[in-house]
Amino acid sequence: MTSRTAGGPVRLAVELDGDGAHPAAALGDERPSAERLGPRALIELVLAAEIAGFTLVTFDDSPLPPPGGLRLEALSRAAYVATRTNRIGLGATAHVTTTEPFHVATQLASLDHASHGRAAWLVGAANEPDALATIGTGPLDPAGLRREVTDVVEVVRRLWDSWEDDAVIKDVATGRYLDPDKVHHVDFEGAAFSVKGPLITPRPPQGLPVVIAPEHLVDEARPDVVLIGGSGLDDLRRRAHRARDSGTPRVFAEVEVLLNTREPAETRLKRLDSSARWEHTERLRYTGSADGLADLLAWLGTVVDGVRLHPAVLATDLPPLLETVLPKLRAQGVLRPPEPGETLRAALGLPRPVNRFAASRG
Template sequence: MTDRAAGLAGLRLALEADGDGAHPAAWRHSGRPPGAVLGPRALRDVVAAAEDAGFALVTFADSPLPPGGGPGAAAGRLEAGTRAAYVAPLTGRIGLAPTLQVATTEPFHLATQLASLDHVSHGRAGWVVGTAAGEDDLATIGGAAPSTAALARETADVIDTARALWDSWEDDAVIKDVASGRFLDSRRVHHIDFEGASFTVKGPLITPRPPQGQIVVLASDGLDIDARADVVLVGRPGLAEVAARAATAREAGAPLVLAEVDVVLDAEVPATDRLAELDAAAFQPESGRLRHTGSPESLLELLRELADSVDGVRLHPAVLAVDLPVLAERVLPRLAGAASNRGPGTTLRDTLGLARPANRFAAAAASNT
């Protein structure tokens, strides 16, 4: 391994796989009819390409309202948890992390959906914490938008509830004892009795404990819930800002930090020309993330710089149909240990180097004996 390759050793790469790409005009360059993004083939092809390339995980953006809305932008998407569930049995190695919203989803159902995803994927589920909570977002469930403080409390409560529910079944609760006719040991299934600011949950969950024990929780650095997350996603526009925020997240207790990077790569057309054409077709608001516009080689240089301060990067390609093949052919092969060492049966926690947490109820019982 060369010194230049060594600088990228262990860097985890995630891919945001929503729609046709991160740019609102991506659908114009997808090579498919506009409505095809709502069909299963497009989703299957993107996730399969990401898995074959060696990405550690794919994420699926979502919101209570349809995306887009500006001139030239495509609108419409399928619910993220449904997309992740669909590709789970079609993949074997890559992590799958849908965005589920804390303000417009019942906490019990959210925890159940993610636990079910972990079971069907054999331990590859993640959760990108969504906090859309504007007036229009809450109108979709007949609610009123919470204050900033109330949303922060709600976010913390939902995460804490989900984590408690994932522990509500101990690992050995399912016994399948044919002789006695017992499916489970009820002593190892627990009520959580959670009381939050705006809801209560009795529990237990209706599914056994997820294979990973706890779903991998990914949270934006802007939510200030670093200690509750497994992975903090740092979206800052400069390298120094990314490094500073990553250090703060680690001090707060975040096990892993990933930088957020928008990507427009040289292909048959230079990246700068591609971006100009995309911007002319649809307005793209500032994302607040780092942006790389240029060659795959210069992206690798950026990744080497980021590797000094973060554990990985989540890439947001402008157009998946154009940028993902370039990433697969000219970037991922240069990353030491990309997914070649992962095989079927490897959990997302294994891939990310995160330990499988002990069950809180089993640990409490052991400490009392």
Template sequence: MSAPPLHLAVELDGVPFADLPAAVAAAEATGFALVTLADSPLPPASGERIEAGVLAAYLARRTSRIGLAPALPVTITEPFHLATQLASLDHASAGRAAWVVAAPNGADELATVGRAPLDAAGLRREAEDVIRVARLLWDSWEDDAIIRDVASGRFLDADRVHHVNFEGATFSVAGPLITTRPPQGQVVVIVPHALGLDAFADVVLVEDPSDVVEAGPLVFAEVRSYPARLDDLAGAVHGIRLHPQSLEELTAVITQAPGRPVAGPTLRDTLGLRRPVNTFALQEA
């Protein structure tokens, strides 16, 4: 039996803003599952950068099927605002949001928010804490919290909106979120294998397809050289993330890649990931 076709993702870092909608539209038409948008707290050489979450929101209303995955940093972004931004992206895209967990830890990067670099254990703990609290905040509104009962004048059931009361190593969050639960229940969380947090991911990014990943998440291999033998990875991983180095290379990759029809309507549906049951609803059951 042949291996199932690979899910395709492409990193669009470096694509000029004016060319971005056309590039994403081409990837969507080819059957790519998602696009990722890198970011950095430091300005690029050109002196111009639009924050990845803002770019994803811009693309949300200009696409209809493809997933949108900005890289948002756990070390320099307030966790409550990070979770809110991603939940809002999921609403704006009707269930196509993902999050590439970024963990910049250089002295110059951390200086932008007045922090010092963390040691390896501290960085891992920080990333774990932010992922944990984001997942709790996305669940802080149960699916049926909104009532909209005009006759009774009730808009929501307050018993189904929850404080998360999370205590991390360097921060605390009371909650609840200021937006309702994301359409996917949980935004798709994409974590680089190097962070050592496979157990908290929906998708793990590996540099080497032979890397051992904890059971559970999907595994996407990073492909950085072209032409790539994508068929060689079928069966070894669930998907690949391509890293074209120029707009011309991106165009060639998109037109030559073996497209996989996007199942939809949400990114979780496309990737074959279940919609999680709400944590607080489980506690009440």
């Protein structure tokens, strides 16, 4: 595989949940979980990713605790690192099935304010019986789940727009903090809930924080970024074309990564799988050298707008990404790192949306 010869700059994201994507990622790491997964380790990982040139870090989440331990929910992790970074995007998973829409909108708006415009929402739709039991209900049928995703994403966007950009006036002479004519009720009626609004938080710096969704939710979420997988490179190319045809502005490929270290990647994989097998998913999976991965990412940049990497073992697979893969892509002029102070929308080449209420007033 050769380096890329055409296409725009590739943007890279990395998933930083837990010990890594492999279910046995903690194998051989003798550090206590509080040290591996605590706030200091989280800050170090995110800062290293920012310095290396990643556009976005993401934090997975679920209604249930992960096997073998507890974790702080994703939005809290993103908020914790928001003021300690200045250019990397912060994407947090929140599930439409188990989180109140008003709370999702408020937390993401607050994250966008705290990060000066670098928030992203990874739309989750957990629908397993154990997950839904956490809120005292049961799974939705397929049509009900699709409607729930549609309703929640739509009302969250409306709530972000419920304050116009210039609603806050801070008029000391009259003692007015805001212009009430520019704060709006959304009056949303969904299939399972209603929301009157407005939000308790002014409009986020990005207007609408970036919405990211997997390809099976593209019609319901109408995301800014769709995440695609593929059984191989040809299948991924077909899915990328289909995602673009859906009108989604940006397409990111999902790639799991297990790299050569002092032992070959295939040997590492067999050793990890002997403890807990890493089942194949919809994502592409790369095992091999760091240079080979750099070439693959450069080629993917001719097919998609970006790639989200899922390191098998963060402690082992993230360092070569930071020290070899991203520097090689930067030297080739392939990687597009975000600029300091740049919003995530700007880093992704997305426009800032016009407020719907201001637009309707003309």
